Amino acid sequence: MPPFSSHNTRASKRHHNRQAILHAARAVFAERGFGGTTVRDIIRRTDLATGTFYNYFDSKDEVFAALNETIGGGLREKLSHARTSALDFQSFVENNYRVYFGYFATHRENYFLMRSNRGREGGNQVMQGPQVQAGVAEMSADIRQAIAAGVLPAMDADYLAASLAGIAFGVLDIMMERDPIDPEAATLFATHLAIYGIGGLSQMRKDKGED
Amino acid sequence: MPPFSSHNTRASKRHHNRQAILHAARAVFAERGFGGTTVRDIIRRTDLATGTFYNYFDSKDEVFAALNETIGGGLREKLSHARTSALDFQSFVENNYRVYFGYFATHRENYFLMRSNRGREGGNQVMQGPQVQAGVAEMSADIRQAIAAGVLPAMDADYLAASLAGIAFGVLDIMMERDPIDPEAATLFATHLAIYGIGGLSQMRKDKGED
Amino acid sequence: MPPFSSHNTRASKRHHNRQAILHAARAVFAERGFGGTTVRDIIRRTDLATGTFYNYFDSKDEVFAALNETIGGGLREKLSHARTSALDFQSFVENNYRVYFGYFATHRENYFLMRSNRGREGGNQVMQGPQVQAGVAEMSADIRQAIAAGVLPAMDADYLAASLAGIAFGVLDIMMERDPIDPEAATLFATHLAIYGIGGLSQMRKDKGED
Amino acid sequence: MPPFSSHNTRASKRHHNRQAILHAARAVFAERGFGGTTVRDIIRRTDLATGTFYNYFDSKDEVFAALNETIGGGLREKLSHARTSALDFQSFVENNYRVYFGYFATHRENYFLMRSNRGREGGNQVMQGPQVQAGVAEMSADIRQAIAAGVLPAMDADYLAASLAGIAFGVLDIMMERDPIDPEAATLFATHLAIYGIGGLSQMRKDKGED
DNA sequence: GATGAATGAGGTTTCATTCAT
DNA sequence: AATGAATGAAACCTCATTCAT
Numbered sequence: 056m057p058p059f060s061s062h063n064t065r066a067s068k069r070h071h072n073r074q075a076i077l078h079a080a081r082a083v084f085a086e087r088g089f090g091g092t093t094v095r096d097i098i099r100r101t102d103l104a105t106g107t108f109y110n111y112f113d114s115k116d117e118v119f120a121a122l123n124e125t126i127g128g129g130l131r132e133k134l135s136h137a138r139t140s141a142l143d144f145q146s147f148v149e150n151n152y153r154v155y156f157g158y159f160a161t162h163r164e165n166y167f168l169m170r171s172n173r174g175r176e177g178g179n180q181v182m183q184g185p186q187v188q189a190g191v192a193e194m195s196a197d198i199r200q201a202i203a204a205g206v207l208p209a210m211d212a213d214y215l216a217a218s219l220a221g222i223a224f225g226v227l228d229i230m231m232e233r234d235p236i237d238p239e240a241a242t243l244f245a246t247h248l249a250i251y252g253i254g255g256l257s258q259m260r261k262d263k264g265e266d
Numbered sequence: 267m268p269p270f271s272s273h274n275t276r277a278s279k280r281h282h283n284r285q286a287i288l289h290a291a292r293a294v295f296a297e298r299g300f301g302g303t304t305v306r307d308i309i310r311r312t313d314l315a316t317g318t319f320y321n322y323f324d325s326k327d328e329v330f331a332a333l334n335e336t337i338g339g340g341l342r343e344k345l346s347h348a349r350t351s352a353l354d355f356q357s358f359v360e361n362n363y364r365v366y367f368g369y370f371a372t373h374r375e376n377y378f379l380m381r382s383n384r385g386r387e388g389g390n391q392v393m394q395g396p397q398v399q400a401g402v403a404e405m406s407a408d409i410r411q412a413i414a415a416g417v418l419p420a421m422d423a424d425y426l427a428a429s430l431a432g433i434a435f436g437v438l439d440i441m442m443e444r445d446p447i448d449p450e451a452a453t454l455f456a457t458h459l460a461i462y463g464i465g466g467l468s469q470m471r472k473d474k475g476e477d
Numbered sequence: 478m479p480p481f482s483s484h485n486t487r488a489s490k491r492h493h494n495r496q497a498i499l500h501a502a503r504a505v506f507a508e509r510g511f512g513g514t515t516v517r518d519i520i521r522r523t524d525l526a527t528g529t530f531y532n533y534f535d536s537k538d539e540v541f542a543a544l545n546e547t548i549g550g551g552l553r554e555k556l557s558h559a560r561t562s563a564l565d566f567q568s569f570v571e572n573n574y575r576v577y578f579g580y581f582a583t584h585r586e587n588y589f590l591m592r593s594n595r596g597r598e599g600g601n602q603v604m605q606g607p608q609v610q611a612g613v614a615e616m617s618a619d620i621r622q623a624i625a626a627g628v629l630p631a632m633d634a635d636y637l638a639a640s641l642a643g644i645a646f647g648v649l650d651i652m653m654e655r656d657p658i659d660p661e662a663a664t665l666f667a668t669h670l671a672i673y674g675i676g677g678l679s680q681m682r683k684d685k686g687e688d
Numbered sequence: 689m690p691p692f693s694s695h696n697t698r699a700s701k702r703h704h705n706r707q708a709i710l711h712a713a714r715a716v717f718a719e720r721g722f723g724g725t726t727v728r729d730i731i732r733r734t735d736l737a738t739g740t741f742y743n744y745f746d747s748k749d750e751v752f753a754a755l756n757e758t759i760g761g762g763l764r765e766k767l768s769h770a771r772t773s774a775l776d777f778q779s780f781v782e783n784n785y786r787v788y789f790g791y792f793a794t795h796r797e798n799y800f801l802m803r804s805n806r807g808r809e810g811g812n813q814v815m816q817g818p819q820v821q822a823g824v825a826e827m828s829a830d831i832r833q834a835i836a837a838g839v840l841p842a843m844d845a846d847y848l849a850a851s852l853a854g855i856a857f858g859v860l861d862i863m864m865e866r867d868p869i870d871p872e873a874a875t876l877f878a879t880h881l882a883i884y885g886i887g888g889l890s891q892m893r894k895d896k897g898e899d
Numbered sequence: 900g901a902t903g904a905a906t907g908a909g910g911t912t913t914c915a916t917t918c919a920t
Numbered sequence: 921a922a923t924g925a926a927t928g929a930a931a932c933c934t935c936a937t938t939c940a941t
Binding site: 510511512513633635636637639640641642643644645646647648650651662663665666667669670671672673674675676677678681 | 722723724844846847848850851852853854855856857858859861862874876877878880881882883884885886887888889892
């Protein structure tokens with residue numbers, strides 16, 4: 056046994072290899088999409104051998120899932136933290152957007168990965184990237200709470216949550232195409248649109264009521 | 267000789283087969299996504315033979331394209347018509363949404379197809395389905411016009427167009443999950459959110475200006 | 478019935494179509510070889526339809542055979558005629574070569590066709606093109622006759638016939654690459670080589686006998 | 689564990705499989721020709737799986753090339769060696785033929801392979817089998833040298849080299865049909881024909897000159 | 900007879916996964 | 921645990937030939 060090189064070799068090597076695979080996979084999925092990626096594409100960007108892949112993941116599907124898990128986890132955590140520090144509904148929305156746009160502004164790889172969604176299983180390609188799923192679901196819950204607490208007037212919470220996510224997606228795509236990427240501008244735009252829009256939604260009931 | 271069925275058989279049979287393939291393809295793509303669909307899957311839902319597929323389309327890609335072309339064409343035309351009849355910006359937005367939601371309410375197959383977008387080539391999965399592309403681009407142009415004409419205050423037209431499309435997508439997904447499907451409710455929700463949101467965007471400048 | 482266009486339409490049209498197919502086939506086989514040629518390639522150079530091909534030939538193989546038959550026939554006939562007018566063995570050989578090289582000098586298409594021999598069935602690719610087969614066999618017979626008649630000393634007639642054909646092939650390939658094509662030079666070269674070589678073959682026996 | 693079979697198994701197995709494929713390919717090409725052979729035909733004569741073929745060769749073309757490379761290499765080397773030991777032009781020619789006929793007399797498989805040349809791309813079917821290519825080209829060079837050195841009178845070196853190769857081909861085909869195969873007889877026949885024929889070619893100039 | 904779409908066996912190639920070393 | 925060749929199902933596509941019109 057070599058004297059130094061390995062006081063915790065076993066575990067750390069394992070971790071290192073797993074990370075190497077994830078890293079390579081993220082890049083390839085982003086470039087070629089899920090369907091266009093082969094396991095060999097992934098392993099080729101690594102100094103491992105084909106078979107080794109299956110010591111770490113059971114299938115191509117699984118790396119993809121793990122990847123989304125990882126990324127989704129990071130984003131979800133940040134969003135969650137941002138949310139707790141919100142004092143009112145506007146800052147709730149604004150914080151969400153700021154974290155969201157900021158995250159992708161500093162993690163371009165993940166943006167491209169997110170867009171590479173697999174092309175089978177009729178899953179919603181837009182709102183069901185795992186990362187977004189989380190955000191939408193939690194946001195939807197928060198909205199319901201806000202309505203219950205009287206902070207927001209009664210309105211369709213699912214439509215609203217889906218709309219806020221849709222705005223996020225749309226604006227994100229434009230933001231990422233620009234140079235320089237300006238997440239703050241995107242945040243302000245989305246926030247204004249959303250907040251005033253939400254304001255209008257209370258009108259909706261009145262409009263109806265006043266018929 | 268059957269009395270009707272064959273006054274110009276050759277051409278009509280050809281047309282019939284092409285339709286059969288398109289029909290089958292739409293169903294399979296919707297179920298399994300582009301990547302998960304094989305040409306055999308398509309042809310199996312047909313009473314044609316494998317080779318016949320290639321008399322009508324050169325590849326899987328091509329059916330997919332033709333399908334989107336067809337669908338996109340239909341929707342685009344309707345949207346275009348709706349737009350010309352708009353008297354003010356609110357009805358412009360409202361008509362767009364009404365046509366959009368109404369279209370998918372009565373064409374569920376196409377909704378599922380639209381969500382099956384292929385999973386390779388890093389194309390935007392959300393906003394670049396051919397159908398939507400058209401809508402967004404034209405909407406973006408119309409918004410610029412409206413700004414130039416003074417109907418709308420100066421604002422980021424690309425962000426806005428992308429947001430309006432994002433809202434459409436988000437709301438559509440929720441709408442399609444409900445029973446009964448209520449496109450009018452979706453239209454009103456999206457319209458209110460958008461119109462008031464847009465109203466708020468002018469505030470944005472002022473907010474900034476008043477610093 | 479149209480007044481002029483067709484006093485013997487039926488038969489002549491049939492002949493015309495057959496010729497059209499043969500003509501097209503010759504060109505395509507020459508370009509792409511037998512294996513690389515599809516029936517559709519052939520028919521595409523024609524104003525006929527796929528199915529019509531099978532009114533004239535039973536298979537791809539058969540056109541190929543007919544083509545070789547036609548060409549071989551032409552060449553064989555010319556060779557045969559040349560042979561009857563030979564007064565001695567030298568002019569027998571010389572006439573053969575002159576006709577052979579002259580034929581391809583004025584029928585380049587057939588030269589290329591001849592080289593496009595099919596690539597299946599382990600048939601000899603060199604000496605068994607149908608055209609050559611004929612020549613070699615007949616030449617072999619003539620050589621035996623010459624030996625029997627005492628015009629030539631005893632020697633291996635099959636080896637000799639094969640060699641004469643081999644020379645023809647080798648020289649032909651070089652000749653066809655040159656510009657201008659000079660069949661007379663080729664004829665003289667091949668004739669000299671052959672005649673003097675044959676002269677040497679009698680020595681062979683003597684060499685052996687004198688051991 | 690078997691005592692011998694596996695001291696460096698990995699590499700040796702790889703080599704073994706490659707050989708197995710080449711061996712099978714040679715047999716099938718010889719039987720059916722290039723065009724008539726499918727990759728499946730080859731792999732079927734092996735205990736390997738379809739996909740394995742593509743671990744060793746990229747395509748049918750490539751096995752064929754490798755095969756010719758191997759064979760051509762062997763023959764070329766022998767011919768080259770034979771040539772260096774030639775003292776005069778006659779022994780140069782004689783050695784060439786002896787090696788050539790001797791080679792195929794003891795490698796029947798390769799004879800049949802050589803005749804199976806592919807049937808597409810208008811390549812010369814006769815003189816351009818890789819093996820022969822080498823011989824002809826080198827022979828052509830040697831002839832030019834001999835002419836330059838005054839060993840041979842001026843004559844058309846390309847025609848001559850092609851003719852010598854043509855004789856080899858023609859005689860070989862007859863030789864291989866006989867039982868027993870007698871390469872020495874073939875060698876002597878071809879040599880006599882060639883040497884005396886070449887002698888006659890000098891006459892050609894004179895004939896012309898004396899006009 | 901002419902047409903040209905339909906047929907379907909069969910060819911080449913890819914690739915997720917297994918497995919012997 | 922790592923390796924990387926082997927596997928073989930399955931994908932895409934071609935094309936000689938048939939057949940209804």
